[in-house]
Amino acid sequence: MTDETDLPAWAERIRHERRRRGWSQKQVAVHLFKAAGNEIALAEFESVLRTIKRHEAGKGHPRDPYPLLYCRVFEIPETKLFERPAVPEATTDDCADDDANSVSSAALPWLWGAGQTADAIYDITKSDLMLNRREAVKALAITAGLPLVDPVQRWLAYPPPVPSPSEYGGRIGLDEVAQLEHAANVFRTWDDQHGGGLARKAVIGQLNEVADLLRDSHPHEVSVRLFHVMAQLAKIAATMSWDCGMQTxxxxxxxxxxxxxxxxxxxxxxxxxxxxxxRQLLYLDRPQDALELIRLALDGVRSTATPRLRAMLHTREAWSYAKMGRPESFKRATGNAKDAFSEIGSHDPDPDWIAYFDDAELAGVTGGRYLELAQHDSRFAGDALDHIRQAVALRQRSSMRSLALDQVGLAYAHLLTGDRDEAVTLGNAAADAAGQVQSDRVRVQLREFYLEIKARKDPIMAPLEQHIRETLAR
Incomplete structure (x- = not known):
């Protein structure tokens, strides 16, 4: 057995980063598959696990794509993990602080002025429209920890900047702004129905156009509504980028x-x-950072949020606690979400952007969190099953991405309760549903279900394993 004192420095760092997170080598393998997403093909799970063991034993320097994937998983640039030049989107100084364990805030455009924001979005979208998607997914890692949370706190206290009004009016009027608002709603519907792969470039192009309009001055009402359209389009672009595996x-x-x-x-x-x-941070196993952001959000809208918005925020809070393995805190936050949702009435009009959070979404996100808890404690499997069944029954069939997530979760819940026959039946339906949407989130959840099936080595489930493997390959 290799003496740890004789290990190469990079092998020691890989082992150290795994142990400081409390991960097993199997968990690292799962994270590598997540980091690979749609763009990077990895071998079978057992082969990847053997490769990780060899790396930690110092037997051969990791070859592509493993250096990139390790850096994504550990959120550390190559200069720090492997002592070699970093990929273009990171710099040597990006992770000088071990405690931060993330890319520095310099990687993100923290600009709170109205004009600065419009200029930055114009430049970013212009570059994005010319960027090859395969190049984009090679970005090192997202920002997390203090470099992310501290700047976000400025949102809580920062007063709205007053856009410079125009004496003569801008290039467009309120009628044109209304058309842009309608376009944003159409893009949001596309994203909800099909995932982000189909329309991302169209959204980026529209966002670029709105940012260009805001580089001119307009009457106050036009300017405020344009900024709101820009905020909505940027959020849709973010969700679609995530669905394409472009986390950064x-x-x-x-x-x-x-x-x-x-x-x-x-x-x-x-x-x-x-x-x-x-939610993105939770997907990347950063529950403490996610909880900090949700607390900021709740503080920021304590007196202005509608019951529907409060309910949604509390589900994110509950999600954080579930990821942290705190079931009692999870149940408390889930109760707060249900209480807030019960207050929704006709006297509380909600904007279009929160309308998606309905009974089905509440049941689905709650069931999904019970499912995460059930993976470590089977006592929660029944709760997961009940909530996800309700979500599937209530979900609009046009919401294909959410329905696919529900169906994968339902099959997984049946597997954890020991109902293999139902798990196989629903698992095949879930694989078919997953194949109809372009969403990295759906693929990751399906892959986790696949790894659970594979680990059981049950002959009854072998055809389902093959079906899912073919779906993921496509």
Whole structure:
């Protein structure tokens, strides 16, 4: 056995980064598959696990794509992990602080002025439209920890900047703004129905056009509504980028959406952006950072949020606790979400951007969190099953991405309760549903279900394993 004192420095660092997170080598393998997303093909799970063991034993320097994937998983640039030049989107100084364990805030455009925000979004979208998607997914890692949370706190206290009014009017009037608002709603519907792969470039192009309009001056009402449209489009672009496996681009657009919501004079929408940023961090196993963002969001809209928005924020809070393995805190936050949702009435009009959070979404997100708890404690499997069944029954069939997530979760819940026959039947339906949407989130959840099936080595489930493997390959 290799003496740890004789290990190469990079092998020691890989082992250290795994142990400091409390991960097993199998958990690292799962994270590598997540980091690979749609763009990078990895071998079978057992082969990847053997490769990780060889790397930690110092037997051969990791070959592509493993250096990139390790850096994504550990959120550390190559200069620090492997002592070699970093990929283009990171710099040597990006992770000088071990405690931060993330790319520095310099990777994100923290610009709170109205004009600065419009200029930054114009430049970012212009570059994005010319960027090859395969290049975009090679970005090192998202920003997390203090470099992310500290700047976000400025959203809480920053007063809305007053856009410079124009004496003579701008290039467009309120009728044109209304058309742009309608376009944003159409893009949001597309994203909800099909995932982000189909329309991302169209959204980026529209966002670029709105940012260009805001480089001119307009009457105050036109300017405020344009900033709000820009915030909505940036959030949609972020979600679509995430669905394409472009995590760094997604976070950048979320940040720009948050900042555009300030001159857009819409604090509740900014809170919804923070909830989306938190969801991304939860997906990447950063529950403490996600919880910090949700607390900021709740503080920011304590007196202005509608019951529907409060319910959604509390589900993100509950999600954070579930990820942290705190079931009692999870149950308390889930109860707060249900209480807030029960207050929804006709006297509380909700904007279009939060309308998606309905009975089906509440049941689905709650069931999904019970499912995460059930993976460590089977006592929660029944609760997961009940909630996800309700979500599937209530879900609109046009919401294909959410329905696919529900169906994968339902099959997984049946597997954890020991109902293999139902797990196989529903698992095949879930694989078919997953194949109809372009969403990295759906693929990751399906892959986790696949890894659970594979680990059981049950002959009854072998055809389902093959079906899912073929779906993921496509």
């Amino acid at each position: 681009a997604a976070q950048k657009y979320y940040v720009m959406s948050l900042q555009a919501s300030t001159p857009g004079e819409d604090k509740p929408f900014g809170a919804s952006v923070l909830a989306s940023m938190a």
